[in-house]
Amino acid sequence: MSTINVALLGFGTVGQGVCEAIDTHQDRLKEVLGKEVKVRAVLIKDPTKERSIGTSINVTTDFQDILDIPDLDVIFEAIVGEEPSYTYLTEAIEKGVHIVTANKAMFAKYGPELLEKAKRKGISVGFEATTAGGIPVIGSIRQLLKVNEIRQIQGILNGTSNFILSQMRKRGLAFDTALKISQEKGYAEADPTNDIEGYDAFYKLLILSQTAFGRQPDWKNIRRKGISDLTAEWLQAAESFRLRFKHVGSLRRDSVDHIQGAVEPILVHDTHPFYSVEDVENAISLKGSLVGRITLLGPGAGKLPTGSAMVEDFLSLIERKYTDSAVSTVNAEEVVEESSHQWVLRIRETDEYQNWLPSFILKDRIQLDDYLYVFVEGRKETLESLLQTHDHIQAVPILKEIPLENEVKAGAAVS
Ligand SMILES: NC(=O)c1ccc[n+]([C@@H]2O[C@H](COP(=O)([O-])OP(=O)(O)OC[C@H]3O[C@@H](n4cnc5c(N)ncnc54)[C@H](OP(=O)(O)O)[C@@H]3O)[C@@H](O)[C@H]2O)c1
Known part of the structure; x- marks a missing residue:
């Protein structure tokens, strides 16, 4: 059976999760891909650390050893911070190796550049694990955007x-x-x-x-x-x-x-x-x-949920489901901002709040220690002008549910 050769950059929580996911799900991977997935090498920083890594896997501190692996298909990157990750991934793309990363700090800054470079080279970039660990949110967005x-x-x-x-x-x-x-x-x-x-x-x-x-x-x-x-x-x-x-x-x-x-x-x-x-x-x-x-x-994190996200990403990438970012368009129709908002305000007991409180609808209130907490509804402009003159008042907004325009209308049949 032919093989897919992969290497890991980093062998901490996430790197170990990827290794374990590949190891424990090898049969499933073979079934889906028709090929065996082999971890050829692991890049680490500290060569003195005790690690449990199979003897067939080359453990190195030199990234050149990774690039020199013959027929390397995919690099899983799980290092911390922007550098040297960005440089390593750039070199991997130049060499024609697909990448799957979990590194959000690096990808937030360099993601657009890496995606562009990868597109030019016909390389795939998986980054599901950068956001919300095991939750497949990136894949869901790409799927929805079709x-x-x-x-x-x-x-x-x-x-x-x-x-x-x-x-x-x-x-x-x-x-x-x-x-x-x-x-x-x-x-x-x-x-x-x-x-x-x-x-x-x-x-x-x-x-x-x-x-x-x-x-x-x-x-x-x-x-x-x-x-x-x-x-x-x-x-x-x-x-x-x-x-x-x-x-x-x-x-x-x-x-x-x-x-x-x-x-x-x-x-x-x-x-x-x-x-x-x-x-x-x-x-x-x-x-x-x-x-x-x-x-x-x-x-949103953890060894196996994040390892799972990276391995699922790897499968999508090998199956070439995603080649680059989905095209995103904007419709000219404006989302209507609601005029009324809700907040909880924390006011000092000694404040002269009777003067301004009636400009809001008071929904509830509670006194705790020296503070009065009021649950209010009103206009954004009213709150903004209050905070300009009363900067000690703390105001916390209340999250509105994203409105559903296409909810099932009352009386419609629901199966
Ligand atoms: N932990 C999570 O649940 C989670 C979830 C989603 C995303 N992430 C992201 O995944 C990445 C890895 O997180 P982690 O929790 O696995 O970190 P970690 O446990 O601290 O492991 C980091 C690994 O990277 C290696 N490393 C660090 N600098 C290196 C360098 N310059 N060259 C080669 N190897 C280097 C370390 O080597 P040594 O072993 O030799 O020290 C270690 O093996 C981070 O970017 C993080 O933001 C983490």
Whole structure:
């Protein structure tokens, strides 16, 4: 039986997951591909580390050894950071080797360039694992774009920040305590900045934008806010209004192809699909012009979910399902912005809020310690002008469900 020769760059959590997935699913791969998949070599950084790698696999610290593998078909890249990954993948494309990457920081920055280079060389690039780990969101977007137009994407894109928010809410913990638990469990790194300040979700948002809209918004125009300012009282107040905090990345494209993006803590109603997304789980909601809203939930990280995403990507690539990014068009029809929005505002008890509160519809309120939390509805402009003169007021938006225009009409037959 002929073989497909592959190499791995990186043998950490993800690299090991890919190796294990290939090893344990070899029969299935043979069945689908009619060929055996052989891992020829693994590139690592530290040659002194103890590793359990089969003796038939060459373990090296020199990337040239990888490029020198005769008839190398595919490289799986699971290194951390922009470089040397970008340089390695560029060289692989030049040599005519297909690539599958999990590296979101590198791909957010260099993805457009790599895709372009790969297109010129007739090479395929798989990047499913860069965004939401085991959830097949990139493949779903590419599949949808064959006919649908996507205007909006919302997602809980970082399992660590979601875990921290779940712990704070369920156990009434302070942010620092919940962060410590997530570090003890191995979810958060010693330096948790990437997860808790929203950089990780930001990279994923850029990759989603590239995939769904064919381009990224200007990086400086994406609002990015972390979750470290949230207090146990804030979560308690939200809970009393049947709302939950989620760290959500969102993208919206208007009819003139302007893309707005944000990563920020926001509140979701108990009717929203994100409400019950707990712990390290991820979720993504997209709206297609024909299909309506689709929400995907699942593991956003981890050895086997990410390994699975890379191996599935590899299969699609070998079967040549995807050659390059799907073509994305924008329809001139404007998505109508609703005039009324909802927020929870945190006000100091001593504030003269009686003067301005009547300009909103008050839906609920609760007093906790020295703060009053009010659940209000109103116009965006009213809130903006209030915040200009009262900069100590904290306002957290409430996420609207992506509206469904093509919901089944009442009385229509449903099978
Ligand atoms: N962990 C997840 O669940 C997950 C999910 C989706 C995407 N990702 C992405 O996948 C990538 C890998 O993540 P991970 O969690 O597997 O990281 P990890 O456990 O830290 O492993 C990184 C691997 O890359 C190797 N490496 C680092 N720098 C290198 C260099 N300059 N040359 C050669 N090898 C180098 C390391 O070598 P040594 O073993 O010698 O140190 C290690 O084997 C990251 O880009 C991450 O963002 C991770």
